Amino acid sequence: MIQDEKIVIDNLFEFWDFTGNLSKTILSAEDFKAVYPKNSDWPKRIFSLKNDMDPKTDVFEKISAQIGNGSLPNMLTLTESMSNLYQEDLSEAGFIPKMKQRGMRIDLSGLGFIEQPSEYKFKTVSGAAEADLFASIASASFKYQVDGRIIELLSANDHSIRLFIGYFNETPAACGLVFYDRYGNAGLHMIGTLPEFRGKGLAYYMTVHLMTACIEDGRMTCVLHASEAGEKVYLKLGFIPVKQIIGYSLPLLN
The missing domain is CATH 3.40.630.30 (Gcn5-related N-acetyltransferase (GNAT))
Known part of the structure; x- marks a missing residue:
């Protein structure tokens, strides 16, 4: 991950973590975090996947199963670098791209x-x-x-x-x-x-x-x-x- 990408994504993920902890809607697992409010569509997100995971990891299958049983929100956010690295794993777990946003800095x-x-x-x-x-x-x-x-x-x-x-x-x-x-x-x-x-x-x-x-x-x-x-x-x-x-x-x- 390039330095500018890290600076931009760190702020977003920390903001979601801050919001989840403040509203007591944060979920923390070994390989990721999620915010899952019950009365709001925002910021229902799974995020902060570990950057040092094995590319053959089954974490996406585990996340998929938990989304299916309702224990996680149905939105997983990845950096472009992480997305490219795990494209095959994401596809095998059933994930499809839903939205894209451009990171920017000044x-x-x-x-x-x-x-x-x-x-x-x-x-x-x-x-x-x-x-x-x-x-x-x-x-x-x-x-x-x-x-x-x-x-x-x-x-x-x-x-x-x-x-x-x-x-x-x-x-x-x-x-x-x-x-x-x-x-x-x-x-x-x-x-x-x-x-x-x-x-x-x-x-x-x-x-x-x-x-x-x-x-x-x-x-x-x-x-x-x-x-x-x-x-x-x-x-x-x-x-x-x-x-x-x-x-x-x-x-x-x-």
């Missing part, structure tokens, strides 16, 4: 001032009502259920994480957060915009706001994972593409 020390127009405002999430609002925006943006109780727990830990709601002409329309990992790197996560407000630059200016918050907190290395649509926004801001992450699932019968 050095904030060279970021120039970006003025934000007056119609865009950003507010730090505080308390249950704003946590529910953040969760509702995220749910509508990403088309999966986000539990406001998990968001509320995250918002109370301002030493590691900062959550924001974006407003367009005083109307709540976007969400986003920054997570600081143990290495001092900042990860941007859950940048979403309500469908009816897309095309107005909210994702761009939310990202700018999060990057500014990172600089204010003395963090110079910023990372994220981008959808195909979001990648264009981040390239415009100067993010450099790294390797992808790939989410695998089983085509389970209902």
